[in-house]
Amino acid sequence: MFKPFSARAVFNSLLSFGTVLLLWQVTSSFSGWSSQVFPSPTTVFNSMWSLIVNGTLLKHSVASLYRVTVGFYLAALLGIPFGIMLGRMLLMRDMLNPLIQFLRPISPLAWIPLAMLWFGIGDQPAIFLIFLSSFFPLVVATMVAVSSISPVYFQVAANFCFNRTEVVTKIIVPAILPDVITALRLTISIAWLVVVAAEMIAVQSGLGYMILDSRNALRMDYVMVGMITIGIIGVILDLLMRMLGNIESTSWAIRKH
Amino acid sequence: MGHILIQNITKEYVNRRRRPRNGEDNTRDEVLTVLDNVNLEFQDGEMVCILGPSGCGKSTLLRMIAGFDTPSSGQILIDGRQVTAPSADIIFVFQHNGLLPWMTVWENVELGLRNMQDEEEKSAQIQEFINMVELAGFENHYPSQLSGGMQRRAELARALAVNPEMLIMDEPFNGLDFLTHMKMREEVVNMHEFIAKTTLMVTHDIDDALVMGDRIVVMGDRPTQVKLVRKLEMGRPRNLDRDPELAALRDELFFMLGVSYAV
Ligand SMILES: Nc1ncnc2c1ncn2[C@@H]1O[C@H](COP(=O)(O)OP(=O)(O)OP(=O)(O)O)[C@@H](O)[C@H]1O
Numbered sequence: 001m002f003k004p005f006s007a008r009a010v011f012n013s014l015l016s017f018g019t020v021l022l023l024w025q026v027t028s029s030f031s032g033w034s035s036q037v038f039p040s041p042t043t044v045f046n047s048m049w050s051l052i053v054n055g056t057l058l059k060h061s062v063a064s065l066y067r068v069t070v071g072f073y074l075a076a077l078l079g080i081p082f083g084i085m086l087g088r089m090l091l092m093r094d095m096l097n098p099l100i101q102f103l104r105p106i107s108p109l110a111w112i113p114l115a116m117l118w119f120g121i122g123d124q125p126a127i128f129l130i131f132l133s134s135f136f137p138l139v140v141a142t143m144v145a146v147s148s149i150s151p152v153y154f155q156v157a158a159n160f161c162f163n164r165t166e167v168v169t170k171i172i173v174p175a176i177l178p179d180v181i182t183a184l185r186l187t188i189s190i191a192w193l194v195v196v197a198a199e200m201i202a203v204q205s206g207l208g209y210m211i212l213d214s215r216n217a218l219r220m221d222y223v224m225v226g227m228i229t230i231g232i233i234g235v236i237l238d239l240l241m242r243m244l245g246n247i248e249s250t251s252w253a254i255r256k257h
Numbered sequence: 258m259g260h261i262l263i264q265n266i267t268k269e270y271v272n273r274r275r276r277p278r279n280g281e282d283n284t285r286d287e288v289l290t291v292l293d294n295v296n297l298e299f300q301d302g303e304m305v306c307i308l309g310p311s312g313c314g315k316s317t318l319l320r321m322i323a324g325f326d327t328p329s330s331g332q333i334l335i336d337g338r339q340v341t342a343p344s345a346d347i348i349f350v351f352q353h354n355g356l357l358p359w360m361t362v363w364e365n366v367e368l369g370l371r372n373m374q375d376e377e378e379k380s381a382q383i384q385e386f387i388n389m390v391e392l393a394g395f396e397n398h399y400p401s402q403l404s405g406g407m408q409r410r411a412e413l414a415r416a417l418a419v420n421p422e423m424l425i426m427d428e429p430f431n432g433l434d435f436l437t438h439m440k441m442r443e444e445v446v447n448m449h450e451f452i453a454k455t456t457l458m459v460t461h462d463i464d465d466a467l468v469m470g471d472r473i474v475v476m477g478d479r480p481t482q483v484k485l486v487r488k489l490e491m492g493r494p495r496n497l498d499r500d501p502e503l504a505a506l507r508d509e510l511f512f513m514l515g516v517s518y519a520v
């Protein structure tokens with residue numbers, strides 16, 4: 001079972017982070033580059049502190065998280081049921097799967113021009129891009145999970161005269177839950193990657209916008225603050241999703257390994 | 258309910274050839290005839306034991322009787338009506354684990370009783386069947402936390418709890434230790450004696466068939482036909498060593514299944 005906070009794991013990760021910080025400090029002191037081009041960790045943490053105190057960092061983080069949350073929820077709410085349908089209905093799968101496989105490799109970023117044209121500037125185009133980035137992976141993962149459920153379980157369901165609702169709630173959903181949670185975990189990382197990129201173009205707030213804006217102002221320390229914040233939030237999101245994987249209703253699958 | 262008539266059943270599986278074999282250019286589908294013109298009749302209330310070599314189509318036959326699969330030709334009539342779909346009247350115990358892995362032992366046994374109104378009576382009944390298969394204390398375990406034999410027992414409890422019109426069991430005693438095997442065998446015989454519902458069972462154990470069966474069916478090699486149907490009239494409990502008729506049949510069965518002497 002997953003234990004993120006064992007003493008040894010914490011110590012080891014602190015060690016590696018510490019080493020990187022040290023290397024960073026040493027390089028910035030001795031490389032001869034100016035602080036504008038390659039700010040030292042102390043500069044960056046000072047700037048971070050000031051951005052925290054004046055509320056800028058929180059504002060942009062919340063803006064990004066809001067878009068990710070909405071887009072991601074929409075993708076999960078539509079994508080998972082859609083994936084279940086495709087997994088169960090052979091005809092629909094044959095018709096729609098090629099279409100999905102065709103759309104899936106198109107990077108969400110390629111949709112930016114259209115998204116801006118359709119939704120203007122603001123939250124909607126960003127949310128739309130997040131949605132696109134999460135929707136297809138979730139549909140495909142759910143579809144694969146559903147179609148790989150052992151037919152024996154459906155025979156058991158038929159044998160005990162399950163109605164349609166029971167087939168979904170007592171067979172399909174519990175059977176795919178572990179796979180779907182893994183997919184959600186992967187997708188939220190993708191969504192988090194995409195939001196930053198989307199914010200560099202389509203909106204006036206968020207961590208991506210903050211980075212772009214700081215670049216225009218030649219504040220590399222702020223750029224780095226943005227990057228560090230993105231990393232921290234990304235780790236936290238992943239931890240949250242992993243905790244979701246430990247809930248009781250998936251424990252039957254975890255014990256199997 | 259329980260009279261089964263199997264008429265001219267043939268079952269073919271089409272195996273798609275992925276690649277043509279070397280030197281052969283035919284990519285035609287390969288047709289595997291598993292059952293070839295099988296005719297059988299079982300009377301209401303009989304305990305039927307089916308024997309036969311591995312891969313001869315015993316599971317296939319049971320699946321078709323239960324309505325999970327359809328014959329390529331011929332028909333199966335239960336009380337004069339053709340089998341079209343699975344029903345809750347015929348409970349199937351699967352050869353490979355049919356327990357739902359995301360449900361605990363308790364929840365699995367509950368499946369067949371889930372529409373019972375009286376919660377108290379339902380719990381009592383679930384507990385009774387769990388106790389019967391000696392899984393008391395494991396109610397909240399998931400199947401993956403049980404041994405193979407325990408899983409079999411849980412599945413038997415689930416099937417017996419339904420009190421079905423007909424019970425179909427595909428090697429139900431597989432993986433049980435000797436003593437549990439004996440106990441479950443006795444339990445199934447007693448249950449059958451008591452409720453007298455038609456019970457079909459595939460087994461690899463000739464003694465199972467001799468001790469339990471009202472009727473023994475032996476299937477032959479592929480394409481499979483019925484090699485022997487024998488009605489056993491003697492009462493139970495049966496003693497294989499004392500009863501000369503059973504001893505003779507036992508030798509005959511061993512011989513028929515490819516072993517020339519009863520070890
Ligand atoms: N879905 C399927 N597709 C193709 N061939 C199949 C399928 N199911 C079974 N077969 C074939 O049918 C034959 C009979 O299978 P079946 O499971 O009925 O055997 P069995 O008598 O129950 O054997 P065992 O005693 O080992 O369980 C096998 O040769 C198998 O390869």
Ligand SMILES: [Mg+2]
Nearest residue numbers: 315316352427
């Ligand atoms: Mg079999």
